[in-house]
Each structure stands twice: as C-alpha cells, then as structure tokens.
Amino acid sequence: MQENFSGLSTEKVNPNTLKIDIASTGDILQMINEEDQKVAIAVQKVLPEIEGVVDEVVHSISQGGRLIYLGAGTSGRLGVLDAVECPPTFSVDPELVVGLIAGGEKAFVKAVEGAEDREEFGKTDLQEIGVTPNDTVIGIAASGRTPYVIGGLRYARELGANTVALSCNEKAKISKEAKHVIEVIVGPEVLTGSTRLKAGTAQKLVLNMISTASMIKLGKAYGNLMVDVNISNFKLEQRAIGMIQSITGVEYEEAVSTLKKANNEVKPSIVMITLNCDYEEAKNRLEDANGYVRLAIER
Template sequence: MIREELARLTTETRNQRTMQIDRMSTGEILRLMNEEDQKVALSVKEVLPDIEKVVDWTVQALKRGGRIIYVGAGTSGRLGVLDAVECPPTFSTPPEMVVGLIAGGERAFVKAVEGAEDDPSLGEKDLRDIHLSPDDVVIGIAASGRTPYVIGALQYARKVGAKAVALTANKQARLSQFADLAIEVDVGPEVITGSTRLKAGTAHKMILNMISTTTMIRIGKVYENLMVDVSISNEKLKDRAIRIIQTVTQVDTETALRVLEQANHEVKTAIVMIKTESSYEKAKKRLDLADGNVRKAIEG
C-alpha cells in the first residue's frame, strides 16, 4: 500500500535528465542542477492564487490576535522553524506570533528523531501544547503530501476551527484532503530521486518567504521597501535602523540617532516623529490610529 502510494508521487519519480549524473564531471552536475532549479520559480508562479488566499487568512488571523503556525517533519519542519524564528529580528514580532513545530521537537532540528513523523497523534499533541485556537492558521508542510504527523495536525486544526493549509510538492496529495486550502507546487522529479530537500525544499522556502513577508507588509511592518519595524538587538541592527531613518527622512546621522533614542529605539515612531514634527506621544498615537502603518500615520 505505502510502496504503491510512494510510486505515484512526482517527488519519487526518476528524473530522466539525471540518469547518468554519477558519470558527469563536477561542472556538468552543477550546470544540470542549476537548470533544474530554474524551473522552481516558474512552478511557484502557478500557485500564486492559492498563496494569495493563504496570506489573506494570515493577515486576518494576526489582526485578531491569532498566530501563523508551521507544522512539518524533517526538512519541511526545519523550513517552517527557520521562517518562524526569522520573524522577530526582522519584523519585531513577538516569538509567539509565528510558530514553527517540527516532529520530534526542537532537538529534531539538528538531528533526526526516528519515527516522530509517523504518528498523527503527535501532530495533534504539539498543537494542543501551544493551545491552538480558532483564530490561528496552521500551515502543514510535507513535500510528499502524506506525512502522518502533519495530517494529524491538520485534522486537529479543522476540529478546533483554525484554518488548515496544506503545502506539498505533489498534485492531489493525501494531505490536501485534510486542509481548507492546498498549495500543491509541482517542481517535477528531483535531481536525486526522492531528495526533496532540493527543488521541493527550495519551492517551499520561497512560498514560506512569500507568506510571512507579504503578511508583515500587509500589517504595517514595512514602509516603502524598508524594514521599519526592525528589532535593534545589536550594533549592526542599530546602524541599519539609523540608515533607515535617514533614508526616509533625509536627516543627518546625529539627528537620526537622537530621535531614535527619544523614540525608545522604535524606528517607526522615530520616522513619524520626524516626518510629522511631533513628539513621541503624538507619533505613537498617530501609529495607533493607523494600526501601525507608517504611511497612514504620516499622511494622517
């Protein structure tokens, strides 16, 4: 049964272009991999309407106090965790706003935990442990589209009333049956048969980037194309914050630093203070009324 199911998956199909890859030179292998990788972005383009629907859900979820929760095993789980942990330093989000769950727990990020992905009840348990609510969006990631851990998580998400999204690399994937919406990105057979950390993993990384980044733009974490809600946790980020303020307001470095300190190291507030010539309190009020959107706060 499992063998027959796997045999039907695109991700388990042999790539006819790479049948002799073990005979190729280093340069030939690299060129062939690069040619295959170029197909990934075009495959992602085909599922943009589905990604758009998911982003609409995630924006609504965050605005009502919900969360984006990624669930996966192995490479898929690591991609979700990676996207989640990058949100706080990039967009100053609280750690609980975007969450990554991986089968086997945090230790599975650096070392495989055998059998963890084969139990659907563990997917449900992990969501129970973080108190899943109807306000959340759960995105189950599984290149094969059949991982039991992820299926269990999506089943529980729907039971609770949270939005359940399947992200796979196979059409008509089993996982999609348990989702409110499925993103099935078909990148074709892998260079090395079944090695979904390659094209499938790249496609999923691109899609997760799109979901989290577009969501953050939509909730006001970006002004123009600048990370105005960057968290200043080290000297590099402090320097970036000063440069962002200068870029937007055209003030000198000394002024940018002074206002940044007056704004409690909040880049968005500092920008609004300078652009509207207002105090910290008034700038904060403008931002509150604009739901954190810098452009709306400036334009009133």
C-alpha cells in the same frame, strides 16, 4: 500498512540526471542549476493560492491569532527557520509565528526517527501550544502524505482553525485535510526522492512569501524598508539609522538622537521627525493607523 510511493512526482526518476554519477563536477552543477530554475516557475503557477493564504494569515493575526507551521524533516526545519526569523525582522512577539517540527526542537539538528509517522504527535504538539480557531496552521510536507502533518491539520480543522496544506505533489493527502491547498509541482529531483533539493527550495520560497507579504500587509514596512526591525546589534542599529535618514532626509546625528528618544523604534522615529511631534504622539498616531507609517503621517 504498505503504501505506494511510485505515483508521487517527488519520488519519480529524473530522466535529465540519469548519468549524474559519472558526470564531471561542472556537469553535476549544471544539472542541478537547470533543475533549480524550474522551481520559481512552479511557484509562479500557484500565486493565486498563496494570495488567499496571505489574506487568511493577516486576518488571523488581526483577530489575535497566530501563524503556525507544522512539518517533519526538511519541511519542518524550513517552517521553524521562517518562524524564528520573524521576531528580529519584524519586531513581532516570538509566539506570533510558531514552527513545530516532528520530534521537537532536537529534531532540527538531528533526525528523530519515526516521529513523522505518528498522526497523534501532530495533534499533541498543537494541543501543547493551545491552538485556537483564530490561528492559521500551515502543514508542510513535500510528499504531501506525512502522518504527523495529516494528524495536525485534521485536529486544527476540527477545532475551527484556518488550515493550509503546502506540498509538492498533485492531489496530496494533506490537501484533503485543509481549507487552502498549495501544491507546487517541481517534478522529479536531481537525486531521486531527495526533496531537500527542488521541493525544499519551493517550500522556502512559498514560506518567505507568506510571512513577508503578511507582515507587509500588517504595516511592517514603509516603501520597501523594514521599518519594524528589532535593533539587537550594531549592524541593525546602523540599518535603522540609515532608514530614518533615507525617509526623512535628516542628518546622521539627528537620526541617532531621535532613535534614542523613540526607544530604539524606527517607525515612531520617522513620524516624530516628519510631523515634528514627541514619542507619545507618534505612538498614538501609529496605533490609530494600525501600525502603518504612511497612514500615520498622512492623517
């Protein structure tokens, strides 16, 4: 079926970059930079919509559900990228935040032609991971009309899952398939239709906000420190020790010793030092406080 793309703002010609092909290197970079500056402003306009989504994600996870990203091409890769960064950053189970991309994992590094054009593929991928009504499914598509995303969102909605549509066009097709709608209007791209540019940047900003804000609301931070970091290498170990010192005021040696006693977990280390208790009591206090270090200490 023929489809008219001319009405999509992401497909329109940008009048500010008509002569980019004959511009100097410096002027090309200036054009790109000037267009990029519009992205954060566009995201700012949809903060209330993003807020509603974060609250839904927190509710989903609190009820035993997951955060699931669904997209194709650049949009799919951005979803996968955000998902895989959550376990090391917040020590969550790799299955808690899931990124699905049309064409499967191999499509992350090499395009799988035609995979995004089949609605049933989106449904099938969600079925394979056993999506439930407790999950939040975020469909990502710069154009807002990707069949793979439409099929996935439609299935998730029918199943009773919380659904979100993230696009960069007004009145996007995927918006009709979701409970929550985020449309970040960044305007025409520097290179016409190249949505890996402003649209991709906007989607990355929004996904960063959703996952980060949700994890903070779930007790993964103390102040602005990532106290639930997964210590998987030397750099992260030193960061963890530094956080313990910063929060508790102890010397380096005590921070190292306590971290070892706390099974390399920063949050119980902080509680152990602050309240002068053992690991078991610190864990119990954290559990009673739903993972919030500040509450575990104050109570």
